[in-house]
Amino acid sequence: MARRATLQTIADALGVSRSTVSNAYNRPDQLAPELRARILAVAAELGYPGPDPAARRLRTGRSGVIGLLFTEALSYAFADPGAVGFLEGLAREAEAGGTALLLVPSPPEQDAAAAVRDAVVDGLCIYSMADQQPAVIAALERGLPTVIVEEPDVPGHAFIGIDDRTATRTVADHVLGLGHRRIAILTDRLVPDAYEGPVDAAREAMATFHIGRQRLAGFREGLAAAGIDWAAVPKEERPNELAAGVDAGRAVLAREPRPTAILAATDQLALGALQAAQELGLRVPGGVSVTGFDDIPAAALADLTTVRQPLLEKGVQAARMLAELQAGGPPRRVRLPVELVVRGSTGPPRADAP
Amino acid sequence: MARRATLQTIADALGVSRSTVSNAYNRPDQLAPELRARILAVAAELGYPGPDPAARRLRTGRSGVIGLLFTEALSYAFADPGAVGFLEGLAREAEAGGTALLLVPSPPEQDAAAAVRDAVVDGLCIYSMADQQPAVIAALERGLPTVIVEEPDVPGHAFIGIDDRTATRTVADHVLGLGHRRIAILTDRLVPDAYEGPVDAAREAMATFHIGRQRLAGFREGLAAAGIDWAAVPKEERPNELAAGVDAGRAVLAREPRPTAILAATDQLALGALQAAQELGLRVPGGVSVTGFDDIPAAALADLTTVRQPLLEKGVQAARMLAELQAGGPPRRVRLPVELVVRGSTGPPRADAP
């Protein structure tokens, strides 16, 4: 056969009209069962794979697809257990409604905005992107129903997230309450660039990742309230990966005098810090206390004190909010509750450390 | 405005033709920069979000999207660290080429095949599905470039996977070599149903999940070669989740005489078995040895003996194979190497256990 079969091909072969063949697929009750059977048989014979979804899309105007802008780059997202937990929730809810998920790429170098504009979707979900990223701007410009998860903070849009600042403030208070005064901070990336290293005031001020900014602010508030000089607190910025956490942990533990507590902005960084402490033969929490954030599954295994947030629930709710929006409902703003989970990785500092 | 703006709207507003406006977006070099600027300005003013991707799709015939059939249900896939590792690799490679990933849903009850037929994609990737699942059949019928990962085993299609049987045979030999004779097996699901419980010969024979079948076969081969009666070996089937592993672990450890080794078909099940052993106050490996499969990140943390497979690499290669297929290349079959990683969870059985 010269070209792919279409509805018309089948119609011609049977001497019926195109619409009848279409009905055979989409409205079985609109034609005689026997005719329908004949149509389907001929279609199978001719290798017709059914109505072309792209054409149907154009005609009906609906796609049954949600587009997901997932972190700065897809490949980062899957390495982050927190993001995967969210995706699991989102997928569960979407799948129940027969909705597909389109993972929109952010090609390096190239115009990531183009990928966003090319996405055939009925709605968009933006997960944890920095303010002013081109992909985000392009997404908002499409004027589709959109829900933003965690960041960026754009007024007027449906939003779901947690109160990061209050949460890290609670962590700081917990550690300060145990008697720690020499404290170091490990933060996830603050700006979508390749920087890794100490965070000074200038860097802190330029943060465009809302989460990073807020978590840092919570730590700062807590320490400041305890009279600790924020400028003198060691702070290391790294991408959210285990290996980077090890590196950052080494960096802060090498300081003199050595910190007695490390507050990390994510569990993965905290897990890395734990590993760095072990390398140095430091006991936890005797030699050094460590805290994380997210309560990913590995946190429980490592007995890590952390902040639990409802990862899965966040995904489920995001999908629901999008469905509401598509049904014409108003954009809502939702804050999910979090909870400090105290485990064995924090305790009072000991003079006779390790 | 009554209806959404289209190319024509902009063209009319400026008194130019539709094609010129189209060129302004797709072929900037085909028209005067000044005209282009004017067009874009008017478009912005009228709130035109750029050419409709669905229409473009129909016209060009290409979508720039890979469809992914991910496990029996999306929600399962994300709970499986092995699957996530694969997805990370796939996403990385696809993203580099500006290709989007469509996660095709498998709505419960409903016709999952319909979702597959509705997917606007240039190619399909089938990851770990059972033989004869309706979604798989529908996918194959679409006649698109397709690569199958791990399962099902369909001749004539591009395929990438590992040799599961040889791998589990190696595990069995390792444990037998340590002197174990009372051995229990934990297997991932064998059939896409809701069954959880012991595996008898009938159940084993009806397995449609190729991976489960092969891993079980490897264990069987090893034990048979050592003269152990396979029918008498305790075998428990569970979904691939930590909690299910705990449950299965309890079940086999309750047997009299108690097994001295538990061979699990996945790391998550093994991790669960480890937890069950701990509940009973059993030492590992003194009281009981445990092995897993996959070498997910948590396996190293738990010091679990397991089989390492190149999860990420599998995803990267799958994406490449799909690209080759789309470029007109022939379907290839690829087997990735695996490696037994011996850690602290296996050792000789001790008479004075625990």
Place this chain on the structure above:
DNA sequence: TTGAAAGCGCTACCAG
């Protein structure tokens, strides 16, 4: 119960 006609919004080709 079936068929004819009218586009959905766009891009590719070719002429000017």
Place this chain on the structure above:
DNA sequence: CTGGTAGCGCTTTCAA
């Protein structure tokens, strides 16, 4: 460098 024309393959009235 710009414009006209011809569909891509389908669904959806509406009339027969």
